[in-house]
Amino acid sequence: MSDLRIINLEKQYSQTPKKKNPAFSLKPVDLTINEGEFFSLLGPSGCGKTTLLKLVAGLVQPDAGEIWIGDANITAVPPEARRFAMVFQQSLLFPHMTVEDNVGFGLKMQKIGKKQRLAQARDMLVHVGLDGFGSRFPDQLSGGQQQRVALARALVSNPRVLLMDEPFSALDPGLREEMRDLLSRIHKEFRFTVLFVTHDREEAFHLSDRIGVMSEGRLLQVGKAKDIYEQPESKKVARFLGLKNIIEGNVANGRFASMDQAIEFPVGESIKSGASYMVLRPEMLKAAHRHDLQSPDSLYLRGTIQQLRFNHGFYTATVQVEGHQLESHFSNQEAEGMAVGQEILLVVELDAIHLTSE
Amino acid sequence: MNKKPFLLKTTLFILLFIIIGLPFIPLVLSSLSFGWQWPHILPESFSFRAWEYVLFGSSGTWQAVWMSLLIAFTVTAVNILLAIPAAIALVRHQLRAKWLWEAILFAPIVIPPFVAVMGIHLTFLRLGLTETIWGVVLAHISPTLPYVVRAIIISYSTLSVDWENQARMLGAGPVSRFYYVVLPHLLPGIAAGASLSVLISLSQYLITFIIGSGQVVTLPILLFPFISGGDPAVASAYSLLFAGIAIVTLTVMDTALKKYYQNKKTAIEKG
Numbered sequence: 001m002s003d004l005r006i007i008n009l010e011k012q013y014s015q016t017p018k019k020k021n022p023a024f025s026l027k028p029v030d031l032t033i034n035e036g037e038f039f040s041l042l043g044p045s046g047c048g049k050t051t052l053l054k055l056v057a058g059l060v061q062p063d064a065g066e067i068w069i070g071d072a073n074i075t076a077v078p079p080e081a082r083r084f085a086m087v088f089q090q091s092l093l094f095p096h097m098t099v100e101d102n103v104g105f106g107l108k109m110q111k112i113g114k115k116q117r118l119a120q121a122r123d124m125l126v127h128v129g130l131d132g133f134g135s136r137f138p139d140q141l142s143g144g145q146q147q148r149v150a151l152a153r154a155l156v157s158n159p160r161v162l163l164m165d166e167p168f169s170a171l172d173p174g175l176r177e178e179m180r181d182l183l184s185r186i187h188k189e190f191r192f193t194v195l196f197v198t199h200d201r202e203e204a205f206h207l208s209d210r211i212g213v214m215s216e217g218r219l220l221q222v223g224k225a226k227d228i229y230e231q232p233e234s235k236k237v238a239r240f241l242g243l244k245n246i247i248e249g250n251v252a253n254g255r256f257a258s259m260d261q262a263i264e265f266p267v268g269e270s271i272k273s274g275a276s277y278m279v280l281r282p283e284m285l286k287a288a289h290r291h292d293l294q295s296p297d298s299l300y301l302r303g304t305i306q307q308l309r310f311n312h313g314f315y316t317a318t319v320q321v322e323g324h325q326l327e328s329h330f331s332n333q334e335a336e337g338m339a340v341g342q343e344i345l346l347v348v349e350l351d352a353i354h355l356t357s358e
Numbered sequence: 359m360n361k362k363p364f365l366l367k368t369t370l371f372i373l374l375f376i377i378i379g380l381p382f383i384p385l386v387l388s389s390l391s392f393g394w395q396w397p398h399i400l401p402e403s404f405s406f407r408a409w410e411y412v413l414f415g416s417s418g419t420w421q422a423v424w425m426s427l428l429i430a431f432t433v434t435a436v437n438i439l440l441a442i443p444a445a446i447a448l449v450r451h452q453l454r455a456k457w458l459w460e461a462i463l464f465a466p467i468v469i470p471p472f473v474a475v476m477g478i479h480l481t482f483l484r485l486g487l488t489e490t491i492w493g494v495v496l497a498h499i500s501p502t503l504p505y506v507v508r509a510i511i512i513s514y515s516t517l518s519v520d521w522e523n524q525a526r527m528l529g530a531g532p533v534s535r536f537y538y539v540v541l542p543h544l545l546p547g548i549a550a551g552a553s554l555s556v557l558i559s560l561s562q563y564l565i566t567f568i569i570g571s572g573q574v575v576t577l578p579i580l581l582f583p584f585i586s587g588g589d590p591a592v593a594s595a596y597s598l599l600f601a602g603i604a605i606v607t608l609t610v611m612d613t614a615l616k617k618y619y620q621n622k623k624t625a626i627e628k629g
Contacts, residue, residue, distance in 0.1 A: 059523050079526045086527035092520055096542045105538070109529035157529065 002070035004033040004161050004193060009055055009065035026051050027218045028065060033161075033210075036191040040204040043214035044240065049197045050165055052214070056195060057163050058082055069160055080109075085159035087167040091146035093138035099125070099149050100134035106157035124152040127186060144175045151183070155190065164196045168203065180206055201242060205229075213237045232356055235277045244327040245280035256355060262322035265299045271355055279354040282316070285328035287338075288347035299353065301326070301346040308340055319344060382598070389594035408591035412599060418575060419596075423603060426576040429491065429566075430559040430607070433498040434552050437506040440499070441551065442544070445510040450519070463507050466500045474500055475565050482569060489573040497569040502558045506551035513547025514540075549615045553608055560604055577603065 008028040026048045033039045041049040054060040056067060058079035066075045074082055085106070093102045101108075103121035112120075122134055128148040138146055147167060154162055168176045184207055187194060198204050204211050205225045212222045221233045232238040238246055249258040251273045257264045258278070285301075294300060303321035310316075315335040319326045328346060330338070338344070388394060389408050391401030412419050444463065453459060466474065478497055479488065487493035517540065525539045563578040572579070577600050584593035 057523075057527060059526070079523075080529050080531055083529070084527060086524065088520055088524060090520065092524040094521075094525075094539060094542075105525070105530075106528040109531075109534060153528065163527075 002035050002160060002193075004035075004056070004195070005066075005068040006031040006033075006052075006056065007066045007068065009052070009067065010063050011051055011055060011060065012063050024048065024051075025217050026055070029219050031212065031219065031222065033193060033195060035193055038187055038194045038196065038207055038209045040196045040198060040208040040211045041214055041219075042198060042201065042204040042211050042240070045199055047214045048217040049199075049214045051217075052219075053163055053165055053195060053197045056161070057084055057086055083157075083159055084161045084163055085154035085157065086163040086165065087147075087150050087154050089166045089170055091138070091143075091150040093146055093149055093153075095138055097138075098134065099130070099136050099138065099141070102138065102149060103134075103153045103156050105153060110157060120156055121152070124156040125149075127155075127189075128152045128182065144171055144179060147171065147179060148182070151186070155186070155192070159192065161193045161195060164194065166198055166200075167196075169198070169200070176203070183207065201240075213240060215240060230281070231354055232279065234356055235358055238277070238279050238354075238356060243279050244282055245278075245285075245324075247278045247280070247324055249276055249278060250274070251276045251355070258324070260323050262324065263299070263301065265350060265353070267350075267355060275358065277356050277358070279356055280326060280348060281352065281354075282327045282329045284348050284352040285319075285326065285346050286348070287330065287334055288345045290345060297351070298347050298349050301348075303344055303346060305338060305340055305342050305344055308335065308338060317344075319346060321346070382601075385594045385597055388590055389592075389598055391591055394590075408589070408595040411592055412595040417580065419577075419580065419599070422575050422577045422580050423599075425491075425574065426560055426578075426603070427607065429495055429498060429574075429576060430556045432491075432495050433502055433559045434506075434555040436495065436499060437503050437555050438548060438552060440503060441506040441510050442548075444507050445514045445544075446540075448507075448511055449514045464504045467504045471501050471562075471565055475568050479568050488569055489571045491574055494566055494570045494574045494576075497565045498559045498562055501562065501565070502555040505554040505558065506548075509547045509551030509554065510544055513544045517543045545615075549611070553611055556607055556611070557604060560600075560607070 006029055008030055009026070010028045011026040013024045024046075029052060041052060043049045051060065055062050058074075058077065062075070066073055068074065069082075093099070094105065097105070100118055100121045103124055104117040107117040107120060118134075122131075125131060125134055128151055130145060130148055130152070133141065133145070133149075138149070141149065147170075150167070168179045171179060180203060187207075196204070196207060208225060210222060211225055211228055213220045213228060215236050221228050221237050223231075228237065229241055229243075232241060232243065235246060247258050247263060249256055249263070251267060251271055253273075254266055254269065254271075255264060256267050256271075256276060256278060263278070288300060301319075301321045303319040303326065305317055306320050306325070307318040308315055311329075313332075315330045315332065315338075317328050317330055317335070317338065319328055326346070387401055390404045390406065392403045392405040392407065394401040411417055447453060448456065448459065448463075475497060478500070482488045482493050482497070487496065521539055521543075522535050525535045530538065560576075561578060562576075563582055566574060566576050566579055567582075570576075570579070577596070581593065581596040581600060584590075584596060
């Protein structure tokens with residue numbers, strides 16, 4: 001087993017008077033990434049995810065904490081001896097070397113003979129779909145191709161962990177998706193451990209086995225994409241995941257009530273009393289018919305449609321319910337006959353409502 | 359459409375010729391003249407006397423040329439060895455009083471060499487370095503090093519740390535990082551600094567004169583007495599020779615660099 005373990009890793013940047021950077025600190029992070037896992041760190045820019053990645057790489061020295069791989073403590077090992085690989089935001093191909101030499105660079109550093117080096121480099125180029133590009137120079141390639149070469153260069157020496165720092169953020173959207181698929185396919189094929197940093201939710205959801213959500217130097221929640229989406233542990237996580245209908249309220253006597261008392265429903269025993277936030281996922285809100293029997297397991301909300309927008313494949317409606325604006329997704333069928341200004345009864349199953357703390 | 363650039367080109371060419379080419383004409387005439395006095399626009403009679411003296415006579419011209427080149431290239435080699443670590447320190451490392459280090463390194467550009475050389479001379483006298491080639495080489499470093507450092511610093515500051523980090527992540531230790539990633543990027547800067555260093559070293563008179571005490575004979579040492587009164591024809595011939603040597607040296611360095619890049623490219627394409 002060679003899991004990557006991060007134990008209470010911590011880094012403090014003091015305020016630099018010249019650059020006026022505010023002091024930034026990475027709060028102790030504790031995390032285990034399993035061998036072969038694709039793990040993403042998701043967070044807004046400046047949340048410390050790149051700092052954490054650089055700490056793992058060894059490019060930045062931690063103030064406290066340890067990094068282990070398997071049963072070896074590598075905290076003091078310099079980056080060049082860690083046998084990690086890293087793909088940066090820019091492809092950073094060495095301009096005076098051919099594509100083949102770029103890919104073979106890591107092997108050259110391991111003192112592997114030229115013949116074998118080139119053979120392995122060419123083989124890896126085939127995997128990233130750049131067969132026959134070996135003798136070109138980096139400036140003869142497009143941005144996407146350059147990033148593929150960077151990926152091949154990182155993978156060819158069979159790293160213990162592949163670190164990726166927003167590797168596709170400099171590419172345009174179509175290309176980004178293509179690269180995402182390529183990376184996903186290669187990961188399934190080689191099963192290397194990946195620590196991937198991104199601010200793109202879609203990218204993280206698409207690629208990752210598990211995701212860690214970061215904000216302001218803190219690792220807020222770690223889990224499978226579905227779990228963190230359906231059960232965010234805090235309002236911050238919910239906000240960052242793009243969840244829309246977050247309503248502040250209180251839990252008392254087994255019931256949740258929004259601040260203005262407009263929305264109220266019973267909650268399970270396990271929910272503890274106090275300030276709370278309800279999260280209503282837009283796709284869980286359905287239109288109910290007035291004459292339907294009202295089920296006790298559902299919450300009914302009466303409101304007015306304020307806006308109806310066609311999104312690729314479905315409609316997004318903004319519904320005013322008392323003082324709250326709720327966003328809801330309707331299929332084409334459901335949306336038929338709806339109009340702005342119309343009254344509507346929304347229904348959501350109580351099980352689908354998620355309660356979270358600050 | 360093509361007319362405008364053509365016109366611009368011709369104008370520029372003529373301008374360049376007036377500024378650079380024209381002064382050479384009286385120099386050539388003067389070197390070939392035999393007594394060229396006021397008010398004659400052209401010399402009355404021509405002779406190769408001056409050129410014969412400079413090129414074939416017992417004037418020691420060729421020894422001086424070799425000495426000049428030997429000193430210039432030694433100085434440049436030492437400069438490069440000194441300037442690369444200096445540039446790395448100034449660009450990459452968080453030095454405490456960076457401005458002070460830079461001020462010290464660049465001071466020789468601002469302070470007249472004469473001032474520094476007087477002090478250096480005294481020290482060199484004690485150390486027994488005067489009248490030696492090494493003494494002259496060391497003294498030449500002070501006016502040339504700032505230019506080499508400057509050129510390499512500019513080159514280096516355009517290389518983002520990410521490149522070195524990338525090489526690091528691929529397993530490259532400090533030496534490999536420097537050799538495979540940093541050096542290729544610095545090469546144009548090193549070449550620019552080296553040309554300046556060679557040129558400045560070649561044209562040093564005062565420093566060579568004081569430190570070498572007339573024992574280390576370079577081309578400017580031979581040239582100056584003729585300019586300051588002796589024989590204008592010989593002085594002109596020496597000036598032309600001096601310009602020629604400088605141009606040839608620069609051209610050779612430039613071609614060597616281009617050749618290096620070409621070889622590298624073809625070698626890669628073949629391999």
